[in-house]
Amino acid sequence: MAKSKITQTQRVLNMLKRNKRKGATPLDLLQRCGCYRASSVIHELRKKGYKIITEDTIVKNQFGESCKVARYILK
Helix, strand or coil: CCCCCCCHHHHHHHHHHHCCCCCECHHHHHHHHCCCCHHHHHHHHHHCCCCEEEEEEEEECCCCCEEEEEEEEEC
């Protein structure tokens, strides 16, 4: 039985569509889509005409320290 091939870019786009209000951080995209270079995939989606904004957000790292990361939101 052949599996349908879905690209990494399509997985990221699908995730952004499902999480329109919350968006996704690079860590979310790594864990859920296997995307190691989120900014590159977001750039490709923008070139295809998708309106994706980047917001700075604060998260805690594994040491409990606050870190600023990007959050990508599909508009």
